[in-house]
Amino acid sequence: MDTLYTxxxxxxxxxxxxxxxxxxxxxxxxxxxxxIVPPRRSHSSAAQGGMQAALGNACMGExxxxxxxxxxxxxxxxxxxxxxxxxxxxxTAPMAVREMAFxxxxxxxxxxxxxxxxxxxxxxxxxxxxxxxxxxxxxDFGGTAKWRTCYTSDGTGHTLLxxxxxxxxxxxxxxxxxxxAISLIHDGQSCMGAVxxxxxTGKLRVYLARATLIATxxxxxxxxxxxxxxxxxxxGAIIALDTGVVPLGNMEAVQxxxxxxxxxxxxxxxxxxxxxxxxxxxxxxRFMQIYEPGKQELASRDVVSRWMMHHIxxxxxxxxxxxxxxxxxxxxxxxxHIKTKLREVEEICHKFLGIDPVTQMIPVRPAQHxxxxxxxxxxxxxxxxxxxxxxxxxxxxxxxxxxxxxxGNSLAETIVAGRIVGEKIAEFLQGMETDFKTSxxxxxxxxxxxxxxxxxxxxxxxxxxxxxxxxxxDELMERVGIFRTGENxxxxxxxxxxxxxRARHIGIRSSGPGANPELSLALRFRGMVRLALCVAYxxxxxxxxxxxxAREDYSERNDRDxxxxxxxxxxxxxxxxxxxxxPNSKIWEIPPxxxxxxxxxxxxxxxxxxxxxxEDLPEHN
Amino acid sequence: xxRILKFNIFRYTPxxxxxxxxxxxxxxxxxxxxxxxxxxxxxxxxxxxxxxxxFCCRAGICGSCAMLINGRPDLACHTKTKxxxxxxxxxxxxxxxxxxxxxVDTGSWFRGMNERVESWIHTDKIxxxxxxxxxxxxxxxxxxxxxxxxxxxxxxxxxxxxxxxxEDFMGAVAFNRIARFMLDPRDERTNTEYFExxxxxEGIFGCLGLLGCEDVxxxxxxxxDQLGTLRRKMGWNAVQHLFSRIISR
Numbered sequence: 001m002d003t004l005y006t007x008x009x010x011x012x013x014x015x016x017x018x019x020x021x022x023x024x025x026x027x028x029x030x031x032x033x034x035x036i037v038p039p040r041r042s043h044s045s046a047a048q049g050g051m052q053a054a055l056g057n058a059c060m061g062e063x064x065x066x067x068x069x070x071x072x073x074x075x076x077x078x079x080x081x082x083x084x085x086x087x088x089x090x091x092t093a094p095m096a097v098r099e100m101a102f103x104x105x106x107x108x109x110x111x112x113x114x115x116x117x118x119x120x121x122x123x124x125x126x127x128x129x130x131x132x133x134x135x136x137x138x139x140d141f142g143g144t145a146k147w148r149t150c151y152t153s154d155g156t157g158h159t160l161l162x163x164x165x166x167x168x169x170x171x172x173x174x175x176x177x178x179x180x181a182i183s184l185i186h187d188g189q190s191c192m193g194a195v196x197x198x199x200x201t202g203k204l205r206v207y208l209a210r211a212t213l214i215a216t217x218x219x220x221x222x223x224x225x226x227x228x229x230x231x232x233x234x235x236g237a238i239i240a241l242d243t244g245v246v247p248l249g250n251m252e253a254v255q256x257x258x259x260x261x262x263x264x265x266x267x268x269x270x271x272x273x274x275x276x277x278x279x280x281x282x283x284x285x286r287f288m289q290i291y292e293p294g295k296q297e298l299a300s301r302d303v304v305s306r307w308m309m310h311h312i313x314x315x316x317x318x319x320x321x322x323x324x325x326x327x328x329x330x331x332x333x334x335x336x337h338i339k340t341k342l343r344e345v346e347e348i349c350h351k352f353l354g355i356d357p358v359t360q361m362i363p364v365r366p367a368q369h370x371x372x373x374x375x376x377x378x379x380x381x382x383x384x385x386x387x388x389x390x391x392x393x394x395x396x397x398x399x400x401x402x403x404x405x406x407x408g409n410s411l412a413e414t415i416v417a418g419r420i421v422g423e424k425i426a427e428f429l430q431g432m433e434t435d436f437k438t439s440x441x442x443x444x445x446x447x448x449x450x451x452x453x454x455x456x457x458x459x460x461x462x463x464x465x466x467x468x469x470x471x472x473x474d475e476l477m478e479r480v481g482i483f484r485t486g487e488n489x490x491x492x493x494x495x496x497x498x499x500x501x502r503a504r505h506i507g508i509r510s511s512g513p514g515a516n517p518e519l520s521l522a523l524r525f526r527g528m529v530r531l532a533l534c535v536a537y538x539x540x541x542x543x544x545x546x547x548x549x550a551r552e553d554y555s556e557r558n559d560r561d562x563x564x565x566x567x568x569x570x571x572x573x574x575x576x577x578x579x580x581x582x583p584n585s586k587i588w589e590i591p592p593x594x595x596x597x598x599x600x601x602x603x604x605x606x607x608x609x610x611x612x613x614x615e616d617l618p619e620h621n
Numbered sequence: 622x623x624r625i626l627k628f629n630i631f632r633y634t635p636x637x638x639x640x641x642x643x644x645x646x647x648x649x650x651x652x653x654x655x656x657x658x659x660x661x662x663x664x665x666x667x668x669x670x671x672x673x674x675x676f677c678c679r680a681g682i683c684g685s686c687a688m689l690i691n692g693r694p695d696l697a698c699h700t701k702t703k704x705x706x707x708x709x710x711x712x713x714x715x716x717x718x719x720x721x722x723x724x725v726d727t728g729s730w731f732r733g734m735n736e737r738v739e740s741w742i743h744t745d746k747i748x749x750x751x752x753x754x755x756x757x758x759x760x761x762x763x764x765x766x767x768x769x770x771x772x773x774x775x776x777x778x779x780x781x782x783x784x785x786x787x788e789d790f791m792g793a794v795a796f797n798r799i800a801r802f803m804l805d806p807r808d809e810r811t812n813t814e815y816f817e818x819x820x821x822x823e824g825i826f827g828c829l830g831l832l833g834c835e836d837v838x839x840x841x842x843x844x845x846d847q848l849g850t851l852r853r854k855m856g857w858n859a860v861q862h863l864f865s866r867i868i869s870r
Contacts, residue, residue, distance in 0.1 A: 037675075037685060040683075040772075040773055041678075041684060043683075045678065045772075046678045046680060046682045098753070101754045101755070102748045103741075104741070106769060106805075107762060108759055108763070135753065135754060135756055152766050155766065155770060158769075158770070162769065166735065166742075169735045169741060175732070178720070200720050201636050264654075264656075264679070264680075267680070321653060348681065352656070509671075510669070510671030512634060512639075512640070513636055514636045514720075515724070516671065517671075517672075517673060
């Protein structure tokens with residue numbers, strides 16, 4: 001058994017994981033990253049539109065500052081976020097963007113003088129200031145008061161990831177790609193590293209680390225229709241939940257993006273609407289102005305997705321072999337804009353739809369996109385429940401997004417949280433020693449070996465892996481999607497419990513040595529069903545509507561009872577997660593109120609600690 | 622009438638002593654809008670779960686799924702079956718080390734490439750968290766982005782006659798990367814320093830000029846222009862060097 005030692009083990013080498021590793025390595029610690037794909041193929045690369053930071057260089061962002069970014073983030077979260085974290089985030093983001101510029105990002109820049117832009121389908125003029133010429137510019141995104149989203153065309157995630165990995169190469173950080181962590185090594189008190197499986201050879205390996213980080217991204221692949229890469233199946237959350245002591249936060253908070261293309265669910269960026277693109281229905285008419293007269297197409301994602309599905313339910317969708325869809329129209333932005341600022345969108349339309357977005361509309365429908373929930377940490381990135389264990393990025397519930405993330409805030413989170421958590425880990429490594437208990441290592445390895453052998457030998461049964469996976473994905477898609485009801489959620493929980501039980505009896509059909517893709521999925525699958533149960537059960541118990549969690553049977557946002565974060569742990573042998581709750585924020589800089597879009601009834605909090613600092617309580621409406 | 626597609630797929634798992642390289646055939650009914658991503662997953666889930674291939678973003682962005690499709694390197698995810706004949710032969714990319722079937726180890730190769738060209742901004746400056754960013758014209762930012770669009774899929778390397786003959790040839794991807802940093806004023810390397818990295822037989826002088834790289838680049842990056850620019854600048858650098866020697870005599 002190969003056993004490797006490192007100061008910091010980063011499980012996941014996307015933007016968040018690599019940013020943490022860069023910080024630790026810069027401070028002289030040995031960092032090792034594990035990644036199931038070569039790091040530059042991580043899903044961070046697929047983020048297109050940009051990264052929010054209140055630089056205020058663009059004229060449409062004039063006067064912007066972290067206070068406004070903070071307020072937008074809190075409103076976007078539907079007051080579900082931790083306000084101390086959102087504050088820390090918005091204050092750090094401008095510097096983080098500049099640091100990325102220093103490391104080589106070719107951010108689009110301010111061009112002084114007159115230019116035109118589109119909003120809600122109409123053309124306007126703006127004048128960029130001479131003194132801002134050449135500084136980092138920004139585009140408009142949903143749910144924001146200012147143009148704040150910094151970008152490199154629509155390949156922002158790609159340039160950030162390549163630049164970050166350049167830093168990894170420069171600093172000589174070890175990256176083991178095609179390696180999947182399948183268990184954490186811990187004694188119920190401290191985390192000591194992980195057991196990992198090499199996806200080139202199929203061999204197991206032990207990584208011992210003084211600090212271990214989960215940065216494996218989201219769990220979108222629990223859903224059938226998702227914009228997420230095929231690797232986003234919640235691997236890090238699975239092994240954290242498996243410990244029995246680490247809680248996952250707000251797993252029911254799952255975002256649907258308005259513009260996944262039909263039928264493949266590939267994302268086209270929010271930048272399309274930010275730059276003035278419009279949504280249209282079967283008659284070729286715009287409709288968002290009916291529902292959201294203020295923000296229109298640029299309300300937050302949860303709100304736009306809901307109205308789109310509502311409009312389709314009203315019979316206004318376009319019929320297709322792949323179900324009803326709507327149109328995204330960017331034709332009026334013109335060929336030059338599309339070919340320079342929306343290059344990936346143009347390519348995706350040509351290659352995957354066979355259409356030209358300069359002359360044709362794009363078929364779109366909301367698709368699962370982002371996991372606000374994840375491994376619960378405090379504001380330093382320290383995971384609840386185990387010492388020496390950290391999480392960052394989409395895999396974490398840090399919790400700056402609450403119940404809805406704003407576009408452009410996820411790339412920003414990876415960079416900002418990576419920086420902050422990296423510093424905290426370096427502090428931790430400075431002062432702490434970890435005792436590696438060989439008994440823990442041996443028992444974890446033994447358990448994983450047994451698990452693998454049983455699956456290969458087919459000792460537990462012959463259940464078909466792919467059929468079960470499809471059943472799980474359908475369950476979440478049909479009953480735990482954009483609109484939710486108690487009845488549907490209850491059925492989803494029951495059906496998922498059956499799948500969870502059947503997953504015990506998976507027998508694989510391929511047994512050859514090597515990576516064996518079927519075995520990889522089989523090892524992960526039961527954990528995936530557990531995550532699905534955390535999502536569905538958390539959603540069932542949350543009897544209110546908040547952000548992306550829209551209960552048709554509880555349509556009010558209930559601040560009286562539900563300014564709480566769900567914490568899910570899984571005790572060995574149980575059939576359901578154990579749910580507990582904690583206050584979602586201790587600091588209330590902005591007391592709960594109207595978001596300004598996505599009208600919904602509010603049951604007000606009476607807690608003076610929450611709303612006591614304001615005179616005028618938000619009214620019932 | 623839907624076509625029945627015949628796939629001939631290369632099979633071999635080097636870590637399995639019982640495995641031998643061979644071609645295996647699969648048949649599949651073509652469906653509307655079918656891509657090789659859909660087709661290969663269908664084959665794995667319905668016919669042979671041991672089949673190895675790589676997909677990640679399945680949107681042409683991450684570069685995971687490059688393979689030889691009827692002999693030509695391309696991304697499988699954005700290749701539609703309707704653009705192919707009914708018989709489709711899939712092979713792993715050459716040059717890269719085989720992991721199994723259609724899956725190759727691009728990760729190690731590209732890490733090596735990035736180390737060789739020192740693919741990062743070289744500067745003596747220290748980041749000042751309080752200072753505003755250095756200005757740059759938007760036009761230059763867009764020119765850098767144009768070259769930064771490379772996704773390291775490996776198609777240009779697989780299509781390169783020289784890289785197929787000579788293991789240490791750096792390939793168009795490396796020249797493009799150097800060209801990207803030469804454009805970038807934040808990188809303080811001199812032309813001489815850049816040319817020390819690529820001005821060799823394994824570098825720009827090893828190129829046979831076949832330009833398969835540019836033909837197959839799925840991101841349409843102007844690779845030929847980068848090679849031309851590097852050679853021209855290199856030549857000019859050499860002439861300047863010669864002149865300064867003559868003058869100093």
